[in-house]
Amino acid sequence: MTDRPLWQRSACETADAIKTGEISCSQAVSAAVARMRERNGAINAVVDDLGDEAIAQAEALDARGENTGAKGALYGVPVTVKENVDQEGKATPNGVTAFKDIIAPADSPVVANFRKAGAIIIGRTNTPEFSFRVTTDNELHGRTYNPWNDWASAGGSSGGAAAAVMSGMGPLGHGNDIAGSLRFPPAATGATSVKPTLGRVPAYNPSGTAERGLLAQLMSVQGVIGREVRDVRLAMRELINPDPRDPWMVPLPFDGDPVEGPIKVAFTKNTFEFDLHPAVEKALDSAREALIDAGYELVEIEPPLVREIAREAGSCLFGEINALMGPDIEKYGSKTINAIFKDYFEYFGAYEGRELLLGLAKRSHYARLWSLFLQDYPLVLTPFLPQPTYASDRDTQGLDGVVEVLGSAVYAYTFNFIGLPAGLIGANYNEGLPVGVQIVGRRFREDMILDACEAVEQRIGIMAKTLFERG
Numbered sequence: 001m002t003d004r005p006l007w008q009r010s011a012c013e014t015a016d017a018i019k020t021g022e023i024s025c026s027q028a029v030s031a032a033v034a035r036m037r038e039r040n041g042a043i044n045a046v047v048d049d050l051g052d053e054a055i056a057q058a059e060a061l062d063a064r065g066e067n068t069g070a071k072g073a074l075y076g077v078p079v080t081v082k083e084n085v086d087q088e089g090k091a092t093p094n095g096v097t098a099f100k101d102i103i104a105p106a107d108s109p110v111v112a113n114f115r116k117a118g119a120i121i122i123g124r125t126n127t128p129e130f131s132f133r134v135t136t137d138n139e140l141h142g143r144t145y146n147p148w149n150d151w152a153s154a155g156g157s158s159g160g161a162a163a164a165v166m167s168g169m170g171p172l173g174h175g176n177d178i179a180g181s182l183r184f185p186p187a188a189t190g191a192t193s194v195k196p197t198l199g200r201v202p203a204y205n206p207s208g209t210a211e212r213g214l215l216a217q218l219m220s221v222q223g224v225i226g227r228e229v230r231d232v233r234l235a236m237r238e239l240i241n242p243d244p245r246d247p248w249m250v251p252l253p254f255d256g257d258p259v260e261g262p263i264k265v266a267f268t269k270n271t272f273e274f275d276l277h278p279a280v281e282k283a284l285d286s287a288r289e290a291l292i293d294a295g296y297e298l299v300e301i302e303p304p305l306v307r308e309i310a311r312e313a314g315s316c317l318f319g320e321i322n323a324l325m326g327p328d329i330e331k332y333g334s335k336t337i338n339a340i341f342k343d344y345f346e347y348f349g350a351y352e353g354r355e356l357l358l359g360l361a362k363r364s365h366y367a368r369l370w371s372l373f374l375q376d377y378p379l380v381l382t383p384f385l386p387q388p389t390y391a392s393d394r395d396t397q398g399l400d401g402v403v404e405v406l407g408s409a410v411y412a413y414t415f416n417f418i419g420l421p422a423g424l425i426g427a428n429y430n431e432g433l434p435v436g437v438q439i440v441g442r443r444f445r446e447d448m449i450l451d452a453c454e455a456v457e458q459r460i461g462i463m464a465k466t467l468f469e470r471g
Contacts, residue, residue, distance in 0.1 A: 006031035008468055011077050011171040011231040018076040025076030029058035029120050032078035036123060036169040039147075045154075045164035046123035047083060047141040048090060054078065054122040061118075073238055075118030078170040082161050083124045084131045085174065085222070086205045087111045095129040095138040095157075098332040102207050109202035109243035110174055110222050117238035122170055125160030129337040130329060131176070132321075134184045134405045135392050136160055139334045143392060146188055147467060148433050153392040153405075155185030161225045162189045166464055171227055172235050176203075178220040179317065180384075180412030183424040183438065186225060188389045190426045190434030190463030192232055193225045194450055197443045198419035199250035201236075202243035213320040215360065217248065219313075219416040227464035229425070229454040236446060255447045259378055262297040265439075265452070266377035271386035272307045274408040279388050283428035283435040287381055290427075290459035291452060296379070303380055304369040310410035312366070313417035314348030316359040322350040340395055343402040367418040371443070374420075379452055380440040382411045388430040411438055423449040425456045426463045434463050 006028055009017070017023045033051035040046050061076060081087055084094040086104030088111075093099040107115070114121065126144045128136050136159025137143040144159045146152040147167045154163045158175030162185030165173045175182045175193065182193045201222040212220070224235040242251040269276060269284055288298050321329075322345060329341055351359050374380075386408050394401045415422045421441050428435040437456070441449040 007035035007168040009171065010228045011074065011226065012234055014077050014171065015074060015234070019071070025058040025061045025120070026055060028076050029054050029078045029122065032168070032170045033122050035167070036164070039167045040169065043145050043147055043163050043167050044142055045125055045144050045160045045167060046080060046169060047126045047160065048124035050121055050123050054120050057120050072116055072118035073234055074114065077119050077172065078122045079114055079119045080123050080125045080161060080164050080170050080173040081111055081114070081121050082127055082158055082174050082176060084127050084176065085110055086207050087121065087124065090124060092205065092207050093140055094131055095127045095140060096332050097140045100140060104205070104207045106206040108205055109246060110239060112243065113239050113241045114174070116241060119172070123164070125164050125173060127157045127160060129333055130325065131157040131181065133157060133337070133340060133395060134180065134409070135395060137392065146389070146392070148189065151391060152389045152433055153188050153394070155188035157181040158225060159185045159188070162186055162191045165225050165227055166191050166467060168468070171231055173225045174222070175225045176220060176222045177416065178216060179416055180409055182223045182225065183384055183412060183422065186424040186426070187384050187434070187436035190467065191225050191227060192229050192423070192425050192453060192457070193223060194232060194236065194423040194446045194453070195415065195421060196221045196223050196236070196446055197421045199248045200421070200444060200446065201239045202246035202249045204243065204245040213324045215317055215320045218419065219317065228462055229450055229457050233447070233450045250444070252444050256445050259448065262295055263379060263448070264297045264299055264377050265291055266303055266373070266380040267298045267300050268302055268380070268382055270302060271383055271408070272410060274386040276383065277387045279428055279430035279435050280383055280386060283437050284381065284383060286460060287425070287427040287437045287456045290456045291381065293459070294455035296452065296455070298381070299377065301377070303382070304373050305366060306414055307410055309366045309414045309417060312359050312362055313413045315351045316356060316417070317413070318344055318348045319351035319356045319359070323352070336396055340402060343399045344406070346399060347403055347407050363417060370418055370420060374442045378442055378445065378448060382438045382440060384411055384424060384436050384438040385409055388435050389433045415440055419443065421446045421449055423453045425453040427456055427460050
């Protein structure tokens with residue numbers, strides 16, 4: 001029981017309240033839709049308002065009552081879906097004006113699994129063009145604002161999802177991540193998430209006319225952003241339901257075997273050629289202290305070859321993008337995104353031919369080194385960015401801006417490249433804005449990562465509550 005407004009309740013609280021009959025599905029969904037319509041004009045997180053049909057779906061569930069049958073873990077919980085995955089009958093523009101009339105013929109696995117779990121989709125959230133910026137803005141829908149501060153980026157590419165969640169537009173938002181897109185937005189907004197292991201959550205867009213590049217398939221994952229760690233855990237258990245349309249899917253239980261404690265956590269503050277901001281250092285220290293208090297054993301040690309892996313990841317990924325997506329970006333993208341990609345290619349380079357093949361081959365070497373390292377240290381606490389939240393247009397300010405907000409994020413795309421899971425949790429504030437840290441773990445041990453994130457959350461507090469207190 002809680003006296004907080006329904007739209008402020010966690011997914012776990014909402015699901016429990018519906019299950020016990022304290023509230024109805026339509027009450028939960030109507031509250032989230034009302035909040036969405038109250039705040040979205042200023043935030044621009046939701047770009048396709050599905051509130052009316054969501055309320056109708058909730059009322060239908062309530063009318064069926066006990067005859068509904070088996071009720072999923074997210075029964076009646078309002079959620080949002082990022083506009084770059086297919087939802088039957090809805091547009092999948094991926095932030096690109098030229099793609100605004102692509103209508104999904106069927107649900108993607110993420111949407112299907114949300115529905116199986118009983119969740120009700122109240123809206124589709126904004127993403128940058130081609131879902132490839134660390135801030136969320138595009139010519140089709142405009143900019144998504146950070147609910148803490150209009151100056152700050154809401155992160156990208158799942159910035160709409162994080163801004164919606166932190167503004168009270170449903171406690172959970174779908175997002176995805178090829179180089180940090182489930183983690184940049186929580187770092188910017190104080191939400192939380194875990195980038196899953198490759199093969200953990202099934203993915204497929206029925207509207208697609210061609211398969212993605214091999215590296216995009218290996219690096220891109222689907223997940224969820226929440227206000228609280230327990231909500232992310234609840235949703236992830238439902239999103240991992242197998243789907244035969246994804247051949248990379250590995251059908252494993254979400255909760256793994258217990259690890260005999262104390263669990264050793266490798267800890268690093270190394271930000272290489274980038275200066276470590278004092279607020280980020282304080283966040284790392286706070287997270288370390290929280291984990292020690294929770295019974296973890298923290299060991300300051302350098303994880304293997306992070307900087308080298310990041311360079312290889314960038315050169316391989318942008319090599320593939322240049323070869324397979326370059327013509328479409330040039331043809332359909334705005335001047336802004338083309339200028340940003342020009343800076344991406346200059347900074348990261350773009351492997352071609354033999355270089356690209358050798359880079360892809362090295363991926364196994366790096367993954368093996370990390371697999372061995374994680375045998376001794378099942379978790380690793382790292383910076384996510386070396387500096388706090390950046391200005392919303394920083395990546396449009398030339399090469400220096402791109403390097404500051406993406407080039408410096410070596411702890412982001414490293415783990416996409418080698419397919420490891422990584423969680424993001426707020427651990428400090430800087431000038432009134434959240435500062436996040438990252439916790440990396442063994443393959444398919446998102447449960448362990450979330451346990452550690454929860455230990456940090458218990459010490460620092462749920463950042464959304466601070467935001468809600470501001471009005």
